[in-house]
Amino acid sequence: MPKDDYDTMVRKMIKGSEVVVEVLDARFPSLSRSGRYERMVMRNPTKKLLIVLNKVDLVPDHIVKKWRRILSSEGFKVIPTSARERLSTSVLRNAILSAVKDDLFYIIACFIGLPNTGKSSLINILKGRSSAPVAPIPGFTKALQALRITTRLKIYDTPGVISKRLSMADQILLGIAKPEKLSDPVKGAWSLVQSIDKINPNAIKKTYEIEYESPPEFLEKFAEIRHKRKKGGVLDIETAARVFLTEYNNKAKIPVWEDPDEYLRLKQEKKSEE
Ligand SMILES: Nc1nc2c(ncn2[C@@H]2O[C@H](COP(=O)(O)OP(=O)(O)OP(=O)(O)O)[C@@H](O)[C@H]2O)c(=O)[nH]1
Ligand SMILES: [Mg+2]
Structure with missing residues (x-):
């Protein structure tokens, strides 16, 4: 529907x-x-x-x-x-x-x-x-x-309704974008890493014990430790991305939440602009 x-x-x-x-x-x-x-x-x-x-x-x-x-x-x-x-x-x-x-x-x-x-x-x-x-x-x-x-x-x-104002990055962070429906799961996974890092820079590092400087580097290392490889041994980044997104949605392994103080700060900022 x-x-x-x-x-x-x-x-x-x-x-x-x-x-x-x-x-x-x-x-x-x-x-x-x-x-x-x-x-x-x-x-x-x-x-x-x-x-x-x-x-x-x-x-x-x-x-x-x-x-x-x-x-x-x-x-x-x-x-x-x-x-x-x-x-x-x-x-x-x-x-x-x-x-x-x-x-x-x-x-x-x-x-x-x-x-x-x-x-x-x-x-x-x-x-x-x-x-x-x-x-x-x-x-x-x-x-x-x-x-x-x-x-x-x-x-x-009632069925859940996704508001039109929610960006794809936010939908991924909220876990309501189905990994199999994403046109590019690798970009989706990068976006998720970026969103989570913005809220809690240590959350992913601690959960997976992976050190990284950028989302692509994280995903490569994730593919490596999960042994996601194509025939011939090349890392299968796309499969790793799907696994990472699905795990995030279904297992809620990564400790991440919106910061209420940041919400209040932004609200105050908006008020003083008015
Ligand atoms: N950790 C945790 N998971 C929950 C809780 N409540 C629901 N879930 C999980 O969240 C997922 C979605 O739960 P549903 O009850 O189907 O959610 P819904 O709001 O009816 O979803 P839609 O029908 O898609 O709109 C399931 O995997 C539940 O097990 C909770 O209090 N804590
Ligand atoms: Mg339901």
Whole structure:
């Protein structure tokens, strides 16, 4: 289904829901936000928006706390969770139920967000058994799925929608660009190394114990230690690039997250320019 149709589907869901739960990747809260959907919910005073920072198991506590403070100060109710470790999922259920007034007995909530942030995983836990298919493949949920969580609460799982404002480099960093769909995986891998180095210059070096001066040098050494060679013994950089990208997406081995202080600094800078 084309991306625009997913967007239409999510908009329809937001229109039909009392509570909208925006699931962000706790590693990249600012990058994974959708201002457009947020504004759509905020414009309507009868709707409530909850922001979930999921995958907190991949981020140090003090970073999660800072993001929570920042987003709360912007006026949002923020709930940090980990579907993997089943952290705070009942807090999330209670927050959804108490977001609306008591006189409203039946509540419809929808979960929105970029692909792969953990929407289906969280809904499965709230439901208590696997109902929404989960996969390490971005764009796994293809259609709307309604799940009754309690007598009062029905939740719609929506497919993740990639915003047009996200650059390819950011999509790769967020792990939502499928390696097999990239026209040039080598350039994709270089871009990922560059993005990660910018945020945390030691993350890749420590994870793979490889010293390098540039992304191409890293990838060559990565191909070497993974024994990726073509017939004749020449290094197979393209296969190494795919392996590196796939590992990054599926195993979350590299410790990397957006810096909340940098976010605040940029926000301040923008303000003083206005
Ligand atoms: N480490 C970690 N991984 C998680 C967590 N929640 C989900 N995942 C993993 O993230 C991947 C995507 O999870 P899904 O629940 O399918 O994500 P989704 O948001 O429904 O994705 P789409 O359907 O593509 O929009 C899976 O490999 C999950 O196992 C979490 O809290 N921590
Ligand atoms: Mg899903």
